[in-house]
Amino acid sequence: MKTIIEPFKIKTVEPIRFTTKEERIKILKDAGYNPFLIHADDVIIDLLTDSGTSAMSSEQWSGIMRGDESYAGAKSFYKFESAVKKITNHKFIIPTHQGRAAEKILFSILGGKGKYFLSNTFFDTTRANIEFTGAEAIDILCEEGKNTQAKAPFKGNIDTKALENYIKKIGKENIPLIMLTITNNTGGGQPVSMQNIKEVRKICDKYNIPFFFDACRFAENAYFIKLREDGYKDKSVLEIVREMFSYVDGSTMSAKKDALVNIGGWLSLNDEELASKCRNLLIVTEGFPTYGGLAGRDLEAIAQGLEEVIDENYLRYRIRSIEYLGEKLLRAGVPIIEPTGGHAIYIDAKRFVPHIPPEQYPGQSIVCELYIEGGIRTVEIGSVMFGKYNKETGKLIPAMMELVRLAIPRRVYTQSHIDYIAEVVIEVFNNKNNLKGYKIIYEAPILRHFTAKFEPIE
Numbered sequence: 003m004k005t006i007i008e009p010f011k012i013k014t015v016e017p018i019r020f021t022t023k024e025e026r027i028k029i030l031k032d033a034g035y036n037p038f039l040i041h042a043d044d045v046i047i048d049l050l051t052d053s054g055t056s057a058m059s060s061e062q063w064s065g066i067m068r069g070d071e072s073y074a075g076a077k078s079f080y081k082f083e084s085a086v087k088k089i090t091n092h093k094f095i096i097p098t099h100q101g102r103a104a105e106k107i108l109f110s111i112l113g114g115k116g117k118y119f120l121s122n123t124f125f126d127t128t129r130a131n132i133e134f135t136g137a138e139a140i141d142i143l144c145e146e147g148k149n150t151q152a153k154a155p156f157k158g159n160i161d162t163k164a165l166e167n168y169i170k171k172i173g174k175e176n177i178p179l180i181m182l183t184i185t186n187n188t189g190g191g192q193p194v195s196m197q198n199i200k201e202v203r204k205i206c207d208k209y210n211i212p213f214f215f216d217a218c219r220f221a222e223n224a225y226f227i228k229l230r231e232d233g234y235k236d237k238s239v240l241e242i243v244r245e246m247f248s249y250v251d252g253s254t255m256s257a258k259k260d261a262l263v264n265i266g267g268w269l270s271l272n273d274e275e276l277a278s279k280c281r282n283l284l285i286v287t288e289g290f291p292t293y294g295g296l297a298g299r300d301l302e303a304i305a306q307g308l309e310e311v312i313d314e315n316y317l318r319y320r321i322r323s324i325e326y327l328g329e330k331l332l333r334a335g336v337p338i339i340e341p342t343g344g345h346a347i348y349i350d351a352k353r354f355v356p357h358i359p360p361e362q363y364p365g366q367s368i369v370c371e372l373y374i375e376g377g378i379r380t381v382e383i384g385s386v387m388f389g390k391y392n393k394e395t396g397k398l399i400p401a402m403m404e405l406v407r408l409a410i411p412r413r414v415y416t417q418s419h420i421d422y423i424a425e426v427v428i429e430v431f432n433n434k435n436n437l438k439g440y441k442i443i444y445e446a447p448i449l450r451h452f453t454a455k456f457e458p459i460e
Contacts (some may be wrong), residue, residue, distance in 0.1 A: 004324045009315040010413060011061060015414060018042055026374050035370050036442060037379045046377030047415065047423055052345045053218075053410035054100075054258035054265060059310055060261070062303045068301025078298035078305075080188040080334040085305035089220070089312075091239070092270035094277035098288055099295030101218060101256025102271040107283045110177035111276070113137040118210040120168055121181045121216075121336040122147075122160040123188040126387055128181075128216055128254075130449050137178075141402075142168060147189045150339045150350045156195035157339075158186030159222075160411030166205055166339045172252020174209040182380075184223040184246070188383060190405070191219070191324075193226035196234065196245065198452075202458075203249040209348050212273070215253040220246065221260045222344030225317040241314045252276075259345070262307035262412055266300050273399025320344070321442065322411060323420060323445060330424040336431045339405070349427070351384060351404040355437050360385050360400035362439025362459055368406045371437055387451045 005337060014021055020027070033039035037050060048055065070076040079097065086095045098104045109119070113135030123134065123141045132139040138170055142160045146154035169177060177365055180202060186192045206213040219403050224242040228234050230370035247253065251273065257266035271277040281291045288295035328342035337353035343430060351364040358364035372378045381387075385402035392399055408423065431435075444455040 003427045006319055008413075009313070009319050010059070019027060020046060021377055023374060024295070025375055027296070030373055031296055032055055032214060034444070036331060036451075036454055036456060037369055037381065037459065038306070038452050039455075040373070042381060044377075045373075045379045047419060048379050049140070049346075049408040049410065050381050052409040052411050053256060053415065054263070056262045056264065056307075056413070057413040058262060058303060059306070059413075060305045060312070063145055065302030065306045069297060069302045071298045074444040075292055076298045076301070078301040079292040081305045082301035084212045086268055087307045089243050089308060090217075090253060090270045091244060092247065092252060092272055094271045094274065095450040096269040096271070096277065096280055096284055096291060097294030097301060098267045098284070098400045099189070100265060100271060101216075101254055101267040102131060102289055103295060104256075104267050105131040106252040107268060107280050108252075109135055109137070109281060109288065111279050116176060118168075118177050120160075120165060120174050120177060120305060122183055122194065123160055123186050125183060125187045125216070126449060126451070128183070129388075134448065137190045140168065141188075143186070143189055143402075145224055147186065150337070150348075150353070150403065152192070153340055153389065155200060155226075155341075156193055158184070158189055158192035158194040159198040160194075160202060160252060160356075162205060162282055164312060165202070167204070169211070170210050176210055177209075177211050179214050180206055180210040181214045181216055181250075182250075183218075183228070185219045185344050187218070187345075188388070189403075190343045190348040191222075192339070193223045193230070193344065195231055196227050196242070197381070199246060199249050208264060213249065215247070215250050217247075217253040217255045218259040219310040219358035220255075222320065225314070225321060226313075226344065229321075234354060239314055239317060242314060248254070258306045258309070260311050262303045262311055263300065263303045266296050266304045268294075288383075298452045320412065324415075326417075327408075327410075327420050331427055332420075334424075334428040334431065336427055346407045348383070349406040349408070351406055353383075354431065355434050357435070358437065358439045360389070360404060361398045362441065363456075364439065365404050365406045366456060367437045370440070371454075372406075372426060375430050376422070378408075378423060378426055381407050381409070382451065386454065 052339035070078040115136035117137035129139045144150040144159040147157040252271040336351040339348040365384040439459045440456040
């Protein structure tokens with residue numbers, strides 16, 4: 003059969019409250035034209051993020067009931083630890099309440115002024131946790147990853163030649179680790195090839211630099227390798243995942259993505275000394291090492307989610323549903339990052355609204371209009387999220403790309419919801435000449451996109 007159906011049945015439903023366009027205009031204005039500040043009840047389709055928004059399975063909810071809430075040595079921790087070791091084969095597994103907690107611990111220990119962390123592309127909280135220590139986060143994305151229309155299969159790859167040049171320029175002693183984000187969230191949810199992972203491993207060995215994953219979407223990345231890379235089509239997803247992790251010394255993980263849960267994360271390590279330092283900081287900031295800021299029931303749900311996420315029926319449906327939405331938008335002429343990634347559609351705002359310059363935040367304009375038109379909440383990934391200011395002139399230094407991300411929660415929306423999303427995006431695109439730019443009237447010094455407020459430019 004050609005039709006790929008959802009590999010699950012719906013057991014519990016959550017009602018959606020419908021709003022009118024007039025209501026949404028007022029709601030958006032009251033929220034300072036920032037969808038992060040809109041109440042969830044006022045959102046019809048929520049594509050703000052795929053982090054922590056998954057629907058859990060009946061087996062995960064059963065695990066919730068089995069959770070052992072002992073403060074120390076809970077049996078739920080050992081189930082969680084076993085599940086993480088099954089995929090990573092790393093020696094030391096440290097639970098955290100979410101991915102940015104793992105990042106905070108790791109970079110607080112390894113970071114500091116004069117240090118540099120290199121990656122294909124760091125996402126927002128990772129970059130913020132690095133820069134908070136005084137260190138610098140440097141993105142070294144491959145050239146095809148910078149071209150939204152390029153059809154390359156692994157646009158999330160790091161540029162290995164440029165990586166080695168950076169190491170020689172900065173000095174290996176100033177680089178505490180190199181990290182690959184899999185899949186590359188900032189760059190369109192694009193996968194990283196196994197060959198690229200192997201090449202980075204060789205470079206790290208050559209210069210004696212630790213190699214880590216930001217592993218949030220490891221299963222989606224593995225499935226792309228199975229589909230697109232020679233030598234992997236007959237391997238199971240678990241085999242591919244284990245090979246991927248065999249090349250790295252550790253990982254940070256937001257379990258809110260590819261562990262199919264609403265909260266949780268981990269830090270996995272092979273270095274015993276570093277693991278000891280991380281555990282000590284964990285105790286101060288998160289909790290005892292066998293719960294790490296999580297309830298036992300959450301550890302149970304993560305362990306079960308890690309079994310379910312590597313199921314190929316699920317991954318086939320997941321990747322195809324994103325591709326299906328992308329095909330509908332491309333047929334209507336909507337400019338998006340091609341090929342579609344694993345967890346989201348990324349609208350190319352520069353081509354969508356070429357009349358709005360970066361300093362007027364074209365992505366934010368599209369984000370606002372999608373909410374007004376159809377009650378769809380999305381997020382700007384461009385100069386609002388990643389733009390910086392020139393310290394001398396105060397002028398905006400734009401982000402490399404101006405994007406709008408439509409992140410699809412896992413196992414939440416059906417095909418009819420996806421069809422509705424396509425209709426709204428196409429309607430906004432057809433009226434794109436009416437869109438106006440925005441200016442920021444309030445911003446926080448770090449991660450400004452979460453709380454910033456805007457005004458339309460008349």
